[in-house]
Amino acid sequence: MTVKIADILEERRDQIHRTGEGAIDIACNRESLAGAVSQRACVFCGSRVVLYPIADALHLVHGPIGCAVYTWDIRGSLSSGPELHRLSFSTDLQETDVIFGGEKKLEAALDELIDRHSPKAAFVYSTCIVGLIGDDMEAVCRKMTEKKGIPVLPVMSEGFKGNKRAGYEAACKAMFRLIGEGDTSGISPVSVNIFGDFNLAGEIWIIREYFERMGVQVVANVTGDGRVNDIARCHGAALNLVQCSGSTMDLAKMMKEKYGIPFQRVSYLGIEDMADSLYRVADFFKDKDPSIVERTQALVRDELQKLMPELARYRKDLEGKKVAMYVGGSFKAFSLVKAFRHLGMKVVVVGSQTGTKEDYAELAEITDPGTVIIDDANPLELSHFIKEKDVDVFVGGVKERPIAFKLGVGFCDHNHERKEALEGFTGMLNFAREIHASAMSPVWQFAPRRANRIRAARKEAVNE
Amino acid sequence: MSKVKTARPNFVSTTNACKLCTPLGASLAFRGVEGGIPFLHGSQGCATYMRRYIISHFREPVDIASSALGEKNAIYGGGPNLKKGILNVMKKYEPKLVGVATTCLTETIGDDVPMYFNEFFKEFGDLDLPELVRVSTPSYNGTHTDGWHGAVRSMVEQLCVEDHADTGRVNILPNMVSCEDIRHLRDICDHFGIEATILPDISETLDGPALEDYVKIPEGGTPISEIKAMSGARATIEFGRCLPRETGGTSLETRFGVENHRIGLPMGLRESDRFFEVLESVSGNPMPRRYELERGRLVDAYVDGHKYIFGKRAVVYGEEDLVVGLCAFLSEIGVDVVLAGTGSRGKGLEGAIAQVTHGTARVAPEVREAVDFHDIAAEAETLAPDLVVGHSKGYRYAREWNVPLVRVGFPIHDRFGGQRLLHLGYKGTQALFDRVVNAVIEKKQADSSIGYGYI
Secondary structure: OOOOOOOOOHHHHHHEEEOOOOOOOOOOOOOOOOOOOOOOOOHHHHHHHHHOOEOOEEEEEEOOHHHHHOOOOOOOEOOOOOOHHHOOEEOOOOHHHHHHOOHHHHHHHHHHHHHHHOOOEEEEEEOHHHHHHOOOHHHHHHHHHHHHOOOEEEEOOOOOOOOHHHHHHHHHHHHHHHOOOOOOOOOOOOEEEEEEEOOEOOHHHHHHHHHHHHOOEEEEEEEOOEOHHHHHOHHHOOEEEEOOHHHHHHHHHHHHHHHOOOEEEOOOOOHHHHHHHHHHHHHHHOOOOOOHHHHHHHHHHHHHHHHHHHHHHHHHHHOOOEEEEEEOOOHHHHHHHHHHHHOOOEEEEEEEOOOOHHHHHHHHHHOOOOOEEEEOOOHHHHHHHHHHHOOOEEEEOOOOHHHHHHOOOEEEEOOOOOOOOOOHHHHHHHHHHHHHHHHHOHHHHOOHHHHHHHHHHHHHHHHO | OOOOOOOOOOOOOEEOEOOOOHHHHHHHHHOOEOOEEEEEEOOHHHHHHHHHHHHHHHOOOOOOEEOOOOHHHHHHOOHHHHHHHHHHHHHHHOOOEEEEEEOHHHHHOOOOHHHHHHHHHHHHOOOOOOEEEEEOOOOOOOOHHHHHHHHHHHHHHHHOOOOOOOOOOEEEEOOOOOHHHHHHHHHHHHHHOOOEEEOOOOOOOOOOOOOOOOOOOOOOOEOHHHHHOHHHOOEEEEEOOOOOOOOHHHHHHHHHOOOEEEEOOOOHHHHHHHHHHHHHHHHOOOOOHHHHHHHHHHHHHHHHHHHHHOOOEEEEEOOHHHHHHHHHHHHHOOOEEEEEEOOOOOOOHHHHHHHHHOOOOOOOOEEEOOOEHHHHHHHHHHHOOOEEEEOHHHHHHHHHHOOOEEEOOOOOOOOOOHHHOOOOHHHHHHHHHHHHHHHHHHHHHHHOOOOOOOO
16 A cells, blocks of 8 residues: 655655555554654664663763763652762763773773762663774673672663664663572562553552552662662563563563563553453452452552543543654554544544554554654654644654644643653543643634634635 | 853763764764755764754754764774765765765765765766865864854855855854744844845745645755845845854955954843844844834833842853853843853853953853853852853752752753744844743742732
8 A cells, every 4th residue: 555645755655545445554663764854863873762761870881082971860760769860971072082092991980980980780772883893892892890789780772773672672682680689588469560651740640550559569660760779670570561571671581591580561641441451450350369459459440530530521622633653662652542532633644763563453453544653763654644634633753742732732741751640540640630721722823824713714614 | 350261171071061062063963955865874873862952952853964883994984884875865865965964974984075075976976966065173172162163164165156246145153042032133133124035044944834745855055046145245244253264254255355254142231232233234224113112112021020130140152152142132131141162162251251351241250162051050150140041961069959940952852942042133133031031930930938919
């Protein structure tokens, strides 16, 4: 299936699909097209976003200044204690380092920073340039581990070695070295690790509270509000819950293989997926703790009783409005499609930076006919579909925001930088409130796209 | 007297850098040309990260293309991707200019961009090609200001290659200032009867109106025809006391004899006076009445407000020339700059500050090049500032020290309207002055147990 549209480059046509128009066979996980202005970042970005929220670790970017500075404190990941993750550390490589090698500088930087901050571990990220000049990060990290008595872990994340997904994998590999190092005593048989949640605006605290009410112990947050020692002993947990599967599924698989810990894919976004995730956890533990099912039902019932009347008020206004979304990982999109249904809204465009064939097939399954599904989009394609589908709200990250705004379309930040908690039942209410504020503001009537339409309609009415 | 410490003997590592990387500055400059699109020759991440960073300040779509190099390209060279990328950008964006900036990746693998350009012209010369401008911006060499100045010089040298007949125009190379600053400069020139070629002109391209459609490349920017005709201008005025030795301005002077006036950013009364004097001399027209009035009001405000701020101690940081301009301004109003820092190195910051604060500064500030915020914080502890003046990235420190942060420059990530902040001329100085005084008053109110409502 092809879409003959001037805004789409020939080479990208097989990365776009419309639900209902034939079997879905979308091309994905390929390198971004040169000159296409992809919304994607790089391998370094992938590893950085995953490891970033580990709050008591030192995160040192080995490279020129840009890579560190553009990732300095850009996320809404909160910590309940240390805040080392919010500082931006770099070896700031200079020309001479590039010529003579950066190993000495890296070593000296680690020496200095570990003494200054006494972190529980240090992650050292390689960047494009480090891959080229061939610094032996592994050797430096090994040496510093011995010297400083903390794990110093190389993250092999040279930017050009693939896309964000490769970075997720690099991050998981680095974390996997930590796991198994800690003491697992005192861990309950009814216990989980939370994978793939980044504690944006304190979301993980909402989820942890639900598990507490269910009687489930959370051993480690991986990685939102994460701690090195928790991760080191997280192989003592009974179950891994994987939310952002793109970023942490690799780790869950590695743990299953080495430690035999099963995992479940979960989602804390929207009512159904949140409830379903909790029920499945209850189901998993019901043999060990039979009353967990009842406690979980009570929890969901209580939360929904509070939530539903409030949602209904927003739904009245939002009924029938149309949504486009472009997200990093596609798993989030599944939940959002369902969440929007609760608000009476219709998703008409959905895309992601790093979805897999299976992800897109599932999206085709759950979306209405005519919905545009798109892999690795760019501003021109996104603006094209926003216009074509005449959407009311766009869900994306900071790079997508001005595209929506220029076209006079409401925008909801559902990416790393957001400062609103959107997970759990509490989050669903925040989400509804934000979508309502995004769609219902009177400002849209002044934005030219709608203003001109309103003017034309008025003119027509007068003429009739 | 103060001592410049450029080598940072104390710290090897960088914590919270006070600079950005070279290709970012080049991208911003290329965005200020009519029909221009920035193109980073490197891996995809660079372009995306810089877009994200710039968008957060300007709140505008910022499309930066990339050659999106992968591992194979890093080994075999990025030429094919560069050419393919330019072709794709041509297809989709129909640019008049593609500004190609290199990155650390392509500089290190030794990609020969001029050669690729030649090949590109040979292979695709029959197409209607945009102007191609290249600049070498390895991110391990210099900061974003070097990228900016490099891109400006590249545009001048690669586009303005012929001795153009006298245009009677004046070239202005405004340095890294805000969109509002550029608009103000244009107004000033209009009122002086000067037709100005401002390069780059980001006033519309990075602060555009709401429109019916998504515009691939926003309107505005310096017209390419004007850039080509810069050799016919009656003079060039370039802002910056810390500029590289060779710039767009010096290049026009050397090659075509266009007189180059290098003056500081017109911030503060005296630096603005210099600018207006140059305008008087190049236009042959006296200062328009409206600017006499602006100047008069500024002096009046200086007098009205002096007591609120005299002797306050300020930490100032940011781009080197902005720091110089701020020091000029703050010293005039009796604020003691105790630390002036920039992430750049080797820019002659101390000398420039000494020049612009001569006769007004009561103390010479600690001047630091190649600083990061860890350095600044280490110094500031003993310097006990009352005020911090710089971009948003100093917020956490100002908060820690419980002193106000007056936001200027780029990036402004924690406030709205950074692109509309005015810094230049009498009017810009006035705006800054009001903000500084009010920041001090606000702090006084916040700290007061009485809560004076009449100050």
